[in-house]
Amino acid sequence: MRAAFPDFRLGNVLTTSFTGTLSERLGTPVERIPTPQRLVDWLALHGLAVDSCTTAQLDLARDLREAIHAAATAAATQDALPASAVRVINDRSAQGRAAVVLTPEGERRWRLGSASPVEDALSVIAADAISFIAGERDGRLALCASPTCRAVFLDTSQSRTRKWCDMNTCGNRQKKARFNANQR
Numbered sequence: 001m002r003a004a005f006p007d008f009r010l011g012n013v014l015t016t017s018f019t020g021t022l023s024e025r026l027g028t029p030v031e032r033i034p035t036p037q038r039l040v041d042w043l044a045l046h047g048l049a050v051d052s053c054t055t056a057q058l059d060l061a062r063d064l065r066e067a068i069h070a071a072a073t074a075a076a077t078q079d080a081l082p083a084s085a086v087r088v089i090n091d092r093s094a095q096g097r098a099a100v101v102l103t104p105e106g107e108r109r110w111r112l113g114s115a116s117p118v119e120d121a122l123s124v125i126a127a128d129a130i131s132f133i134a135g136e137r138d139g140r141l142a143l144c145a146s147p148t149c150r151a152v153f154l155d156t157s158q159s160r161t162r163k164w165c166d167m168n169t170c171g172n173r174q175k176k177a178r179f180n181a182n183q184r
Contacts (some may be wrong), residue, residue, distance in 0.1 A: 095124020
């Protein structure tokens with residue numbers, strides 16, 4: 001029987017879904033990719049299926065995740081991007097040989113190389129992060145208002161005033177805490 005792991009926090013932005021594999025960064029951190037197999041599971045959910053992953057590759061993935069989080073946080077707060085984070089993101093982006101292909105059904109898919117599919121998948125994530133951090137998407141980079149989460153998300157609301165990375169987790173938790181405080 002497989003050990004129970006926390007659910008993945010899914011979204012429609014690859015970068016934020018990836019950085020969301022570690023949540024509650026300023027509280028009690030929740031690691032959603034604690035094992036190489038769990039990274040394989042996450043990659044498969046995002047169309048980057050690989051057969052296996054080593055512990056060293058998991059370490060590369062976590063380094064990339066933290067670099068993306070650091071750079072995206074700096075971008076959201078309009079601070080200078082950390083040079084070390086930029087270097088990790090650029091290195092991961094340049095390391096891969098993934099190619100986007102069109103399927104006969106008219107769908108967009110990633111083709112990962114057979115020599116280093118995990119590194120290829122990480123390069124896809126790094127390239128997505130570069131687009132995200134560079135502001136090439138509609139929306140504003142913002143930080144979750146939860147004092148324990150502080151995840152970076154893309155605010156695409158009409159007014160660009162969204163507070164929570166996810167209303168179903170952080171938003172509800174904060175509103176419930178405020179309600180309970182008012183009831184006392």
